[in-house]
Amino acid sequence: MADEKPTSWWATLPGLLTAAAAVITAVTGLLLGLGQLGVFDGGRPAATAGSSPAAGASQPGVQPQPSGTMTGAGESAGWTVALPAERKYRSADVEYEILGARVRPDVAGKVALTFTVRCTNHGRYDVNFWDSTFRLNAGGINHSPDSGLNDLVAGDASKSGDVRFTVPADTRDALLRIKFAQGEATAQLSISPP
Structure with a gap:
């Protein structure tokens, strides 16, 4: 009995299930990441053309869309x-x-400046809808949000959320930066105190 060698964890059913789960998780993460980078878009153009280029687009590939009423x-x-x-x-x-x-x-x-933003995913794969997409330039300083927004938007769906920045109370002009994989868009705004 002392000569028996313990079996490898690979030879047990729980070991095989654990290995299979790890492989599935890794492949899923890789596919989601590649989908967000646009690898599966099959030659479609990087951006859709809006009615006309406007001040909101700061780099090629990002176009503002008409806003409605x-x-x-x-x-x-x-x-x-x-x-x-x-x-x-x-x-x-x-x-x-x-x-x-x-x-x-x-x-x-300080003041808390909160934007209500809708994220629409026109693709097939989930996309992140989170604070990391947004920055606010106020007084030449880039501020990151402190709202804790961290969500996923499923393919062919929309979600709304709040993005909050805490900035100096004397801020009057600011630039909201929206970062995309293919560039960045900006929205100029002004703040007036009571």
């Missing part, structure tokens, strides 16, 4: 946020639309 300002506690006329930005299969913005006083000397 939305108003130009968001208001909270007497503060107002003037948003650009063009509020839809699309690159490849991903489109972001700024639905509104609001400002409220935060900690001493």
Whole structure:
């Protein structure tokens, strides 16, 4: 009995199931990542053309889309946020639309600027809808969001969420940056205190 050699974990059913699960997880992650990079788009152009190039597109491949009939300002506690006329930005299969913005006083000397954004996934594979896509340039400094937005948008679907930045209370002009795999779009806005 002392001469028996223990069997390898590969020879057991739980070991085989664990190995199969690891391979499936790795392949799924690889396919999702490649899908977001547009590898499976089969020669389609990187961006759809909007009605005309506008100030919102800062790099090739990202086009603002017509915004429809939305108003130009968001208001909270007497503060107002003037948003650009063009509020839809699309690159490849991903489109972001700024639905509104609001400002409220935060900690001493700061305000919380919150954008309500809709992410539309025109593709087949899930895409990330998260804070990492957005930056706000205020006073020459890029601020990252502190809203904790981290969601997935399924193929051929839309989701809305809030993206919040905490910026100095004396901020009057800012530039919302939306980062795509194929470039970046920008939206100029102005903030007015009560």
